[in-house]
Amino acid sequence: xxxxxxxxxxxxxxxxxxxxxxxxxxxxxxxxxxxxxxxxxxxxxxxxxxxxxxxxxxxxxxxxxxxxxxxxxxxxxxxxxxxxxxxxxxxxxxxxxxxxxxxxxxxxxxxxxxxxxxxxxxxxxxxxxxxxxxxxxxxxxxxxxxxxxxxxxxxxxxxxxxxxxxxxxxxxxxxxxxxxxxxxxxxxxxxxxxxxxxxxxxxxxxxxxxxxxxxxxxxxxxxxxxxxxxxxxxxxxxxxxxxxxxxxxxxxxxxxxxxxxxxxxxxxxxxxxxxxxxxxxxxxxxxxxxxxxxxxxxxxxxxxxxxxxxxxxxxxxxxxxxxxxxxxxxxxxxxxxxxxxxxxxxxxxxxxxxxxxxx
Numbered sequence: 001x002x003x004x005x006x007x008x009x010x011x012x013x014x015x016x017x018x019x020x021x022x023x024x025x026x027x028x029x030x031x032x033x034x035x036x037x038x039x040x041x042x043x044x045x046x047x048x049x050x051x052x053x054x055x056x057x058x059x060x061x062x063x064x065x066x067x068x069x070x071x072x073x074x075x076x077x078x079x080x081x082x083x084x085x086x087x088x089x090x091x092x093x094x095x096x097x098x099x100x101x102x103x104x105x106x107x108x109x110x111x112x113x114x115x116x117x118x119x120x121x122x123x124x125x126x127x128x129x130x131x132x133x134x135x136x137x138x139x140x141x142x143x144x145x146x147x148x149x150x151x152x153x154x155x156x157x158x159x160x161x162x163x164x165x166x167x168x169x170x171x172x173x174x175x176x177x178x179x180x181x182x183x184x185x186x187x188x189x190x191x192x193x194x195x196x197x198x199x200x201x202x203x204x205x206x207x208x209x210x211x212x213x214x215x216x217x218x219x220x221x222x223x224x225x226x227x228x229x230x231x232x233x234x235x236x237x238x239x240x241x242x243x244x245x246x247x248x249x250x251x252x253x254x255x256x257x258x259x260x261x262x263x264x265x266x267x268x269x270x271x272x273x274x275x276x277x278x279x280x281x282x283x284x285x286x287x288x289x290x291x292x293x294x295x296x297x298x299x300x301x302x303x304x305x306x307x308x309x310x311x312x313x314x315x316x317x318x319x320x321x322x323x324x325x326x327x328x329x330x331x332x333x334x335x336x337x338x339x340x341x342x343x344x345x346x347x348x349x350x351x352x353x354x355x356x357x358x359x
Contacts, residue, residue, distance in 0.1 A: 190317055
């Protein structure tokens with residue numbers, strides 16, 4: 001018993017002492033985020049609901065990891081040199097991560113994004129010095145999709161690279177080499193389940209692969225919002241239905257299986273469909289009960305973790321991703337007019353509506 005406690009103390013001390021060392025600029029501060037036990041939800045389910053606090057990355061989201069790794073890969077392959085330009089198509093957070101990384105490394109940054117994304121994200125990207133092109137949101141098959149426009153833009157420039165986050169497996173590698181190992185160490189390997197939503201697929205695939213290699217008994221569930229085909233894809237045994245509908249969540253949901261996700265599809269044990277009503281209620285509950293000011297994608301992930309805990313039974317450790325804070329979406333998520341326009345006001349319990357402070 002004493003040896004076990006000493007070993008845990010040594011690990012904890014090593015981890016804490018490492019996190020307090022002087023960091024070498026922005027890039028060196030990415031990762032090693034805390035794992036937070038969500039007290040009220042853990043008590044409700046009888047399992048430990050644990051959130052990986054990715055909002056504590058220096059750029060404010062889980063996408064800082066992917067941003068760093070896709071740029072590092074471009075450098076390693078000689079695709080970009082000093083003074084070059086990084087171009088990406090993104091719903092926002094990868095772009096924000098890239099804008100930070102580019103500032104730190106001395107590159108120009110060009111971002112194409114769907115014009116359905118929050119104004120806070122667009123403004124922040126421009127404040128960080130990125131050149132931003134909000135374009136109509138159309139399907140990936142359409143040549144005017146924001147990803148294809150980003151690729152064509154990069155092809156026209158000298159010393160430029162399109163980082164292609166959706167199908168560049170350096171994205172997945174970021175989570176295979178950092179996020180997964182961190183979760184394993186923080187839980188002392190005592191993890192029963194992992195769940196999160198997916199946009200590019202990098203986080204789900206990389207973390208799942210690492211955890212399954214450590215312990216094949218660890219369960220992995222994909223969490224999917226309305227308007228995405230991945231829930232039906234997994235439930236139908238691999239049939240890609242036509243995409244329809246939409247969600248209030250930004251940056252997650254897909255109409256296809258990306259390259260990042262493709263090679264790890266068989267490792268996913270199940271899929272959970274999470275409605276916008278459940279996600280918006282959890283946004284407010286996390287604020288009220290946990291003091292966490294989270295975005296809708298994070299809330300969706302937490303709902304999925306709770307549902308996974310109910311499926312697996314009590315006494316389990318379930319980990320999910322706290323993607324980013326609500327600051328990038330507050331003009332929508334905490335606006336009475338916006339909530340009414342999305343027919344979501346009724347989903348927020350009366351006692352939590354005190355947090356709706358915007359008209």
